[in-house]
Amino acid sequence: MDIPIRELIDAISVQLQQHAEELTDLDRAIGDGDHGINMARGWNAVVAARAEIASLPPGAALEKIGMTLVMNVGGASGPLFGSLFMGLGKHLGDNPGFAEFRNALRAGIELVQQRGRSTAGEKTMLDVFVPLVEMLETFDPGGGTKTVEEIITTARCGMESTQAMLATKGRAAFLGERSLGHVDPGAMSSYLIIETVCNVIIRNLARQESS
Ligand code: ADP
Ligand code: MG
Numbered sequence: 030m031d032i033p034i035r036e037l038i039d040a041i042s043v044q045l046q047q048h049a050e051e052l053t054d055l056d057r058a059i060g061d062g063d064h065g066i067n068m069a070r071g072w073n074a075v076v077a078a079r080a081e082i083a084s085l086p087p088g089a090a091l092e093k094i095g096m097t098l099v100m101n102v103g104g105a106s107g108p109l110f111g112s113l114f115m116g117l118g119k120h121l122g123d124n125p126g127f128a129e130f131r132n133a134l135r136a137g138i139e140l141v142q143q144r145g146r147s148t149a150g151e152k153t154m155l156d157v158f159v160p161l162v163e164m165l166e167t168f169d170p171g172g173g174t175k176t177v178e179e180i181i182t183t184a185r186c187g188m189e190s191t192q193a194m195l196a197t198k199g200r201a202a203f204l205g206e207r208s209l210g211h212v213d214p215g216a217m218s219s220y221l222i223i224e225t226v227c228n229v230i231i232r233n234l235a236r237q238e239s240s
Contacts, residue, residue, distance in 0.1 A: 109215070116138070127170035152194035156187050165180075
């Protein structure tokens with residue numbers, strides 16, 4: 030599987046900049062109102078290191094993205110998204126197929142759980158990633174565009190599910206019951222990243238089919 034790393038970095042960065050205000054508003058409701066800025070800052074730094082990242086093998090490229098996020102994002106989300114990408118990269122290998130990618134994603138998520146001492150159901154980014162990796166267990170990678178859209182739907186459901194959850198981790202946990210009724214900002218940015226990656230995959234599938 031060829032990973033279009035430059036295209037992915039640019040697309041994720043644009044998507045997060047476009048939603049920075051919305052992410053910040055969500056974080057203003059249940060946190061400290063910096064999540065949009067944190068994500069934009071982190072991915073700006075990834076864009077700045079893009080040439081170097083794209084010259085690396087896939088695993089090392091993802092690890093470098095993770096390190097760049099850790100180094101450039103002050104909030105909790107920097108080390109957590111950083112762990113996700115570093116874990117993913119470390120376990121990806123140099124010639125990954127779908128199964129390698131799924132297993133590496135699971136490893137990345139486990140690293141987030143260790144670092145955050147958190148699990149699904151606590152109103153965090155994990156409520157997007159944990160259901161996603163579970164659905165990938167039975168996913169048919171040969172199914173084309175339609176099945177990639179199922180990934181987007183799973184991620185969206187995960188993000189939306191945080192609205193009815195009580196936060197027990199991160200800043201939102203200080204709000205107790207008042208965290209109910211709001212989507213978690215980190216779950217929203219996780220959804221935006223997954224949606225963007227899927228749309229890049231769909232575009233590449235379409236290009237392959239037309240060539
Ligand atoms: P901060 O909370 O330091 O201001 P951000 O606002 O950038 O950092 O990120 C907040 C997001 O980080 C939350 O919406 C949540 O999804 C995620 N998060 C916070 N703590 C944890 C944790 N312990 N485990 C998993 N995700 C977490
Ligand atoms: Mg915040």
